[in-house]
Amino acid sequence: MAARKSDARPIVAVIVFLVIAMCVYFLILGRMAYRLLEHGTAVSIGLGIGIFILPLLGVWMIVSTLRSGIEHQRMAADVAELGRELDVDDLPRRPSGRIERDAADELFAQVKQEWEADPSDWVRTYRIARAYDYAGDRSRAREMMKRASGQYRQAKA
Known part of the structure; x- marks a missing residue:
């Protein structure tokens, strides 16, 4: 579907x-x-x-x-x-709809490992920004999203 x-x-x-x-x-x-x-x-x-x-x-x-x-x-x-979106559909959620902390931390660890392999790739930086957000670290999520935006502009230039 x-x-x-x-x-x-x-x-x-x-x-x-x-x-x-x-x-x-x-x-x-x-x-x-x-x-x-x-x-x-x-x-x-x-x-x-x-x-x-x-x-x-x-x-x-x-x-x-x-x-x-x-x-x-x-x-x-x-x-x-x-086709590189983070798949969070199957992750366990709290009653509020937020992803369970352990699941978000596990997702973050996977995405961080991917990002560390090539931190200059805007897609990987975007993905780690989203992973920070899911893990509840809003300040780092904003910081990484700004970085992803800069990389995105350079890639599109």
Whole structure:
């Protein structure tokens, strides 16, 4: 039986709604900053500059998050196309749906051995990032996913 592809439209709709809501919020903050700058006092200028920086930071965070999310989706699709996804369907799970710790650790040990054979391969780095995630080590998973992204960009260049 072929794996059913999930419908991403609800997730995309929520993301679009949240981005639009954040843009409206940034416009309101920008207008507030402009009004503070118009007052011309040292305190209002300082607050205006500080408030004006917030929307700029917010836009940068949204753009970088969306870019990395899109890149991770592309990597996942390429790994699936290569038939190199981690098979976790048969691993025992907790009632919460998370993979049992021992099974996740065993999977990680296998993937780590594979990765150590060639750490420059983006697919192997992607797989170890996923294995770290399944094992519950989120910080290392993020670190390795960043590394996999860099390797992926180099491989596609």
